[in-house]
Amino acid sequence: MGRWEPDSRRRLQEAALALYAERGYDQATAAEIAARAGVTERTFFRHFADKREVLFGGSAVLKEHIVSAVAAAPRGATPLEAVSLGLAAAAALLGEQSRELSAQRQAVIVATPELRERELAKLADYAAAVAAALHGRGVTEPQASLAAEAGMTVLRVALERWASGADRRDLGKVVEGSMADLRGVTSTG
Amino acid sequence: MGRWEPDSRRRLQEAALALYAERGYDQATAAEIAARAGVTERTFFRHFADKREVLFGGSAVLKEHIVSAVAAAPRGATPLEAVSLGLAAAAALLGEQSRELSAQRQAVIVATPELRERELAKLADYAAAVAAALHGRGVTEPQASLAAEAGMTVLRVALERWASGADRRDLGKVVEGSMADLRGVTSTG
């Protein structure tokens, strides 16, 4: 550890979310965020590749949880059932944080095109990893990619409904409901 | 029209694709693209919001085609059937261009994270418009969003398979096949 205040990474994340929420993403400079966190701008970019990434600091952990759950699904599970288990794991992890904080983060993302782009890219990254996990379960292309992509779509739709308050249930329940809706759409349509 | 060489927009698009393909996206500066097109850097940014957008110049037209086809689907069509008609329209439009040019463009996009992000954002934008068109057909949420998102996923997966040469059939056929795969995955899984 360094000799300065510890947790600079966490402080940067909190400062960024606060500033983005206060005055908007593009009105907040990296230098300002760093100053609020008590470090220099250079340190900001040592911890995060760019201004967007600071809001997605936990994505690697989330990805690992999802992939592990998919890989650990019972042998008999169908591809989409395995994906559903991954989504449940994601919901459990995301549900740990306060709904209020998640809602603030999601509000900033929804309000900022650049951040929405990044969120989509993260989900696409998860989808690729899930597809690889499905390959490991013997699922072939393009079924693996389609199941993974469909699952991430379900997660995103559910997350939006949950964070916006449109659905008051627990995130896990919202995810389950959205997955059921997807099945309904694709089986009858 | 202006008094200089016309078609500056098209020239910029061609110059950008060529330079991105030659030396990579981040090794090509906006100034270089503009110079090759015979204009100044400022003109580049008058035609395109940023360095990425120059590869997505036809997206508004494509979006219109998709939405129109969805809206014009027969009354009895299910949501996913309507979306399928939109995908067919997209495939028809994209199939007009030479497969070689499309493949070059797709190769650049696949090789560049920033461009992949933008492509995902474009597809998400199409999905939102398609969902709105489905609303106009009486489809409610979340079925409309899920059908639209699933459709755009199918389009993306099919486009990758087609442009990469993994599937030698016409784009329309590849799209149909991917849609059938999605139905298979979600009905049995």
Next chain:
DNA sequence: ACGGTAATGACAGTTACTGACATCACCGTA
């Protein structure tokens, strides 16, 4: 001939991001 207009050029300025080097506390070890 003339005034309006749309596209472009010219140019200064901000800011995201990078590379290179210096600095400083901590830690193991002699």
Next chain:
DNA sequence: TACGGTGATGTCAGTAACTGTCATTACCGT
């Protein structure tokens, strides 16, 4: 206890994406 290695940070210069503003110029209708 002194000492060298290490990791995180500071400092500073530099590139390039993008923006605002104003001047310029051909075309077009009257």
